[in-house]
Amino acid sequence: KQEVTQIPAALSVPEGENLVLNCSFTDSAIYNLQWFRQDPGKGLTSLLLIQSSQREQTSGRLNASLDKSSGRSTLYIAASQPGDSATYLCAVKGRETSGSRLTFGEGTQLTVNP
Amino acid sequence: EPEVTQTPSHQVTQMGQEVILRCVPISNHLYFYWYRQILGQKVEFLVSFYNNEISEKSEIFDDQFSVERPDGSNFTLKIRSTKLEDSAMYFCASTLRTRSADGYTFGSGTRLTVV
Numbered sequence: 001k002q003e004v005t006q007i008p009a010a011l012s013v014p015e016g017e018n019l020v021l022n023c024s025f026t027d028s029a030i031y032n033l034q035w036f037r038q039d040p041g042k043g044l045t046s047l048l049l050i051q052s053s054q055r056e057q058t059s060g061r062l063n064a065s066l067d068k069s070s071g072r073s074t075l076y077i078a079a080s081q082p083g084d085s086a087t088y089l090c091a092v093k094g095r096e097t098s099g100s101r102l103t104f105g106e107g108t109q110l111t112v113n114p
Numbered sequence: 115e116p117e118v119t120q121t122p123s124h125q126v127t128q129m130g131q132e133v134i135l136r137c138v139p140i141s142n143h144l145y146f147y148w149y150r151q152i153l154g155q156k157v158e159f160l161v162s163f164y165n166n167e168i169s170e171k172s173e174i175f176d177d178q179f180s181v182e183r184p185d186g187s188n189f190t191l192k193i194r195s196t197k198l199e200d201s202a203m204y205f206c207a208s209t210l211r212t213r214s215a216d217g218y219t220f221g222s223g224t225r226l227t228v229v
Contacts (some may be wrong), residue, residue: 043205075120089157091218101162102157102207105156
């Protein structure tokens with residue numbers, strides 16, 4: 001059974017800092033890994049989708065890397081801003097079931113202080 | 115950009131009542147999902163649906179839950195007799211293909227409060 005873990009659970013940084021969020025998963029048989037942003041009480045906004053054959057994806061100040069063999073992904077946020085404050089979720093799409101469910105981590109709650 | 119639309123955004127219901135949560139997936143997508151997130155907990159898979167039938171369900175999705183695609187656009191989750199522990203945010207999602215590298219698109223969620 002796929003398990004996804006995110007470290008740290010919470011992170012507080014001053015504005016302008018570069019930061020790294022970590023995600024690990026136990027079963028490397030995946031189609032892809034998605035990073036989502038969730039604002040309090042809101043829905044899931046997809047940030048980056050990285051395929052199992054890819055090593056990284058970039059969008060603006062965000063860069064996600066994937067090391068499938070070791071079961072790890074990182075989300076790098078450059079020059080953080082207060083508007084980046086949210087919970088960041090990592091989810092893997094597994095090959096182990098017919099429906100290819102997403103398995104989510106617990107999330108990292110990020111606070112960027114002005 | 116195409117969106118998954120969910121209604122209502124917030125629903126309050128009394129314990130024991132039936133509720134129907136509604137979703138309009140992206141029009142050309144073929145696979146539909148429901149997930150839920152109890153406050154402070156992980157997002158959990160409930161069910162996947164393709165070609166008018168359930169393709170996979172989790173252990174959470176017991177007999178009190180059902181899903182339906184009543185027409186060509188809507189996808190619904192029915193909870194037959196709500197319990198206090200059904201209080202959660204329910205997310206609908208869709209994808210074009212399932213056993214592929216396609217990403218998921220999620221709706222903004224329905225917050226269900228059972229009192």
